[in-house]
Amino acid sequence: MATTTLTPQSHSSEPKDLQGPWQGGDVLPFGSRYGKLMMWFFLLSDAFTFSGLLVSYGLLRYSHEYWPNPEKVFSSFPGIADYGWPLVFVGLMTFILIMSSVTMVLAVDAGHKRDQNKVTLYLFLTILGGIAFLGCQAAEWTHMIMEGATLSRNPFGPNFDPANHVLDFNSPQVFAQLFFGITGFHGAHVFSGVIILLVIFNNVVKGVYQRTGDYEMVEKVGLYWHFVDLVWVFVFTLFYLI
Amino acid sequence: MEHSAAHGPSGDHSHGGDHLEAHGSVFKRIWVPFFILFGLTALEFLIAFTMPSGLLRTIIFLFLTVLKAFYIIAYFMHMKFERIGLVYSVGIPFLFVVYLVILLLVEGGYIYNNTYGG
Known part of the structure; x- marks a missing residue:
């Protein structure tokens, strides 16, 4: 598509073969544009992937008599305490991700008002939040691997005692x-989210969306970012709380 | 190309024009949901430290999680302000997930009883 704006009217200037019954560009199903709808349906399919992983986790856990106690397994705060601080570190990670969701909403909102400086600022903060979350996850993984957890070995049996x-x-x-599979798959989503945010951030700084007057790209990447936060809410409950 | 500021980035769809005004202030649309999410998470921590684990605690946790998911989808992802058709076409397929959960709860119970007896 050669046109810079994606308004419905722009299709009428396209070649004849893109018009007609299969063109469909003038139609806005549910009042939303193609890109945003497709983001929603991508997220739907991605949600099914995560559902599959989390529900099978639930099956395995439900059918075992003993399951590692999260308050013992996740009781370290990397860099400060090796044990004895249950859930504090993951609380910090949750807070970081919720805050980055808020800055993302603020960026989308600033985009609606076409305030380039604010979009730049809030996107920057969102990217920082994403990177901070990934750093926390790397620290947590390192700690678990140091304790002896691998993809095929679980050291957190009933007698597991981090203090001794x-x-x-x-x-x-x-x-x-x-644990590594599901939090890793989520982390991979955060990582690709940060990459996509960096691309969009670059466009915002260069004023691409300011020129076209259309910040919907920020809205679409925002949907993806909130989805990542949404998945974390479930991962947090199922792995760390229950 | 006419693309007035009042119409916002989403072009001429039904609620594009009154986008910013119709859905309340930034405080109501962004900060109130944030404080609700923050409060629910704090409540989860409180329960995690004070309540003994058991079926009731698990159900409370799952309920709070679904509540948090609602606020993220409805406000942060703006689903509350989309057309009902979009809400249904994204939401209804999750009945399959509910089905899978029920199916695997039944099967998990069977595996448990078969393994440990009782």
Whole structure:
């Protein structure tokens, strides 16, 4: 598409073969434009992927008598305490992700008002939040790997005691696999979200959307970013709280 | 190309024109949902530290999680202000997930009883 703006009217200037019954560009299903709708349906399919992973996690957990206690497994605060601080670090990660969601909404809102400086500022803060979250996750993974968790070994059995460095491998071996797999898949989404945000940030700084007067691209990447936050809400509950 | 500021970035659709005014102030659309999410998360931590684990606690956690998901989707992802058709076409497929959860809860119970007896 050669036109710079994606308003419905722009299609009438396109070649004849793009008009007619299969063109459909003038129609706005549900009052939304193509890109935003497709983002929603991509997120729907992605949500099914995460649902599949999380529901099978639920099945495995539900059918085991013993399951590692999250308050013991996730009790470190990397860099400060190796154990004894249950859920504090993951609380920080949750807070970072919710805050980055808020700055993302503020960026979308500033986009509606076509305030380039504010969009730049809020997108920058969102990117910082995403990077901070990834850093926290890297620290947490490192800590778990140092404790002996691998994709096929789970050291968090009933006798696991982080204070005295006692590992107990007599526990569901799939726990660490599920933890690394699901938080890793979520982290991969955060990572690609940061990359997409950087691309959009670059466009915002260069004034691409200011020229076209259309900040919908910020809105679309915002949908993706909130989805990542949404998945984290479920990961947080299912892995760390229950 | 005519593309007035009043119409916002979404072109001429039904609620494009009154986009900013119709959905309340920034405080109501962004900060209130944020404080609700923050409060619900704080409540989850409180419950995690004070309540013994059990079926009731698990149900409370799942309920709070779905509530948080509602606020993220409705306000942050703006779903509350989209047309009902979009809400249905994205929301209804999740009945399959509900079905899968029920199916695997039943199967998980069977595996548990079969493994540990009782």
